[in-house]
Amino acid sequence: MSLQFSQDIERLLTKSAAESITIAEIFQETGERGISLVISLLALPFLFPMPPGLSGVMGIGCFCLAIQMAWGRKSPWLPQQIAQYKFPRSVSQKLLKNLRRITVWLERIVRPRWQQIATNRYIWRTNGFCIAWLSILLMLPFPLTNPLPATTILLLAVANLEADGLLMGIGYLLTLCNTIFFCFMGYVLWQAPQLLPSFLK
Numbered sequence: 001m002s003l004q005f006s007q008d009i010e011r012l013l014t015k016s017a018a019e020s021i022t023i024a025e026i027f028q029e030t031g032e033r034g035i036s037l038v039i040s041l042l043a044l045p046f047l048f049p050m051p052p053g054l055s056g057v058m059g060i061g062c063f064c065l066a067i068q069m070a071w072g073r074k075s076p077w078l079p080q081q082i083a084q085y086k087f088p089r090s091v092s093q094k095l096l097k098n099l100r101r102i103t104v105w106l107e108r109i110v111r112p113r114w115q116q117i118a119t120n121r122y123i124w125r126t127n128g129f130c131i132a133w134l135s136i137l138l139m140l141p142f143p144l145t146n147p148l149p150a151t152t153i154l155l156l157a158v159a160n161l162e163a164d165g166l167l168m169g170i171g172y173l174l175t176l177c178n179t180i181f182f183c184f185m186g187y188v189l190w191q192a193p194q195l196l197p198s199f200l201k
Helices: 004-018 023-047 054-070 089-109 121-138 147-162 165-191 193-199
Strands: none
Touching (some): 004 023, 023 054, 023 089, 023 121, 054 121, 121 147, 121 165, 147 165
16 A cells, blocks of 8 residues: 555655755745644654754644644645744755655555544634643653654644544553653652752763
C-alpha cells in the first residue's frame, strides 16, 4: 500500500531540498490536508537527533496548528516568523532519508478504517486537543524524551490524513501514556528538586 501521506511529504521535502520553501508555501500547495501534513513535517525531526535551535520553532508551530484544529479550523494561520520559516536544505535531505524508513513501518499499520469515527468533526477537534497537549510535552526540557510525544503526534496526524479511526484510538491511548509518564517525571523532580540541574543539561 502506498500512503498518500508519504507521497505528499516526500514531494514537499524533495522540492525543499532543491529550493528552500517556506511553511506558508507548503500550505498553499496542500490545501485542506495542509494542517495535518505540516504537523507531520514538524514532528518528524523530533524522532531523530536535530540541529540546535529547531526544536522551539517546530514545537511552537505544532502547538499553533493543533490549537486551530481544536477550534475546528481547517484553514490554518501561523505567526509570520514561523510561516516564513524555511527548512534548511541539509535538514530536508535528512528528513527525506528518514521519512522513507518511517514509511516502510507506517504502511504496515495504516489504512482507512472506522471512517465514521475518523471523519467526524468532533474527532478532528479531539485530535487537535491531543496534539496541542503533546506539543507542550514535546517542548519540556527533559532530555531524550522528544520521540515519545513526537511519535504520538505523527500517528495522530497520519491517522487524520489516511482516515484511520483505529489508529486515532491508539493515538489517544498513547497520549494518555505520555501524560502519565511526564506527570511521573514532574512528580520525581518535585520530590527531589536537586535532580533538576541534571535534567536540564
